[in-house]
Amino acid sequence: MRDLYAADIADIARGSAFLGSGGGGNPYMGQLMAEQALAKSGPLELVDVAELTGDAAVVPVAVMGTPTVFQERLLAGHEVRNAIEALASAVGRSPTHLMPVEIGGVNAMTPFAPAAEIGLPVVDGDLMGRAFPEMPMLLPVLAGLHVSPTALADDKGNVAIFDTIDMAWTERIARPCAVAMGGTAAVALRVFSAPELSRTMVKGSITLAQRLGRAIRLARESHTDPVEEARRTLGGVTIFRGKVSDVDREPADGFIRGHTVIDGTGSGAGTQLMLWFQNEYLCAARGSSVMATTPDLICVVGEEDAEPIPADVLRYGLRVAVVCASCDNRWRSPYGLELVGPEYFGYGFPYVPLPSH
């Protein structure tokens, strides 16, 4: 257990934007809300799953919807609390801890403000080890846990509880509801026990996000290369540097989909990297050579400052580096790749493991 202060939030936000692989929404709005809440409440307890007792009731929270809507509509602040309360009322049990569903983007920030306001500790970790665009893409689903019910809440005071036969049905019936709620909704998943979490979560990913965000900040301050510091912290590989020469992007059914082309500079001059995204960056190819694919992390960052650039704000002319890192190993299993591999997303090639580095 350690205390998390308002001053820690900025590093976590920067790191989680990185780990979001271009998706999960822009974390800076969530950062402001978390900083304000922690400034008011005092420090928050961040606990390891190993510290949880038998009566722990952990509720993972997130925001779902189109990232471009996240940008335009600030959360009113009470949506996540409303989703948590609706979930607690539906299952007849109050949460003892909150945690993020995914470590990417705004969703890494989602538990902090409600945890500070309600007075709950946050579990250090998440259920993906990155960000993914659909609800069934959870390690607990991969492990065979029945993840239901799920609560949705909007900014107007409407809540919905979905109790489904599987998470694919939750995705199918809850996403159009989130769209009808105005394009975005707060989400609270079912209550998890300590043993359930212990065997299915990605442990320590909030701390990893903070280390990553801090490494980038310190590199900027000391004028060393922030991209290289980020790569080293993640144990990843920088696959490309260049300038964005094309972006083709459109919103579709609560997602954004498209691709971008990056013209190489330096050692990559004369070559192009093509990146495909559906909320998250999902595949990278150099010419006909696939360099990286989902579920591995593909992060696009500013070449100078390693500032993460989400897929929804990528634009022509930006000078970027593309840093990739290995996903949680469980995603590389056959069922993992069935859930989140490139073929699931409709790309016509199988998973290509990251080149060794």
Added chain:
Amino acid sequence: MRDLYAADIADIARGSAFLGSGGGGNPYMGQLMAEQALAKSGPLELVDVAELTGDAAVVPVAVMGTPTVFQERLLAGHEVRNAIEALASAVGRSPTHLMPVEIGGVNAMTPFAPAAEIGLPVVDGDLMGRAFPEMPMLLPVLAGLHVSPTALADDKGNVAIFDTIDMAWTERIARPCAVAMGGTAAVALRVFSAPELSRTMVKGSITLAQRLGRAIRLARESHTDPVEEARRTLGGVTIFRGKVSDVDREPADGFIRGHTVIDGTGSGAGTQLMLWFQNEYLCAARGSSVMATTPDLICVVGEEDAEPIPADVLRYGLRVAVVCASCDNRWRSPYGLELVGPEYFGYGFPYVPLPSH
């Protein structure tokens, strides 16, 4: 209180198809399910609202979705019970009685099978006095009651609970969910107390449907005019007789919308009646003269047998009579017409009361 037998169901189904004003789905599938359930359980108690005691907890039930989907997909039978159970669990209270949300079409049948299976009495009445296509079109909403939460259930075992700020939001976020559930879903509304029902429901409409269905049946058996017997039972007016010469119909967002043209016969020869529908028949005009509009009932029936013809099965060449009847008086108030008048449905003229007869 009176006992309702399997043998009573056919008349109620015929009458409720008539009162459905072309919408509410075809009742004959619901009739079969209700007859089977009552044959197995024995008679059902049909009670007047005046007989309810202070601890009565009445849950109105229905099926929502596109009528054309009702035709193609038989309810598996457990959807309505699942919706009732989900609602009961959400509000922490078991229903003591069921009732239909609307008296039109399949929805008049909806409470019978679950009531027989669970062993609950049914309250004689409904919340519309006819059928309407959208969820906020309820007399309790007109009376200012907060109608929430609402439970939805599909045939696969998925349930959803919507707790909203008003019924317009329930319509907005629950309908896309029903569409995603496969086009149709069972609905259980909030629990109503006896006093709440007493001041907002339409009393005795199940008995009215049965009288209407019986009048049509007896007229057929005795070779008198079933259309005239139905008109007399309803206290309505037969505005047109003729042959369907055009039907323009399309499914849209969980509804069917369109219009039909009827070429007059007999005293109406040489004239045409135009009928517009959105699930229900909503407006009737003879040339430029508006004859009847929602919320009054517009019923299209076979000219010979007074068999009700829903808007989703109307077809070229049918010989029909159009019988209209006054709606519940509360719908004629300014707020009532705002909720269900012709202008709400996008028709460019105000409510025209039925011609006197």
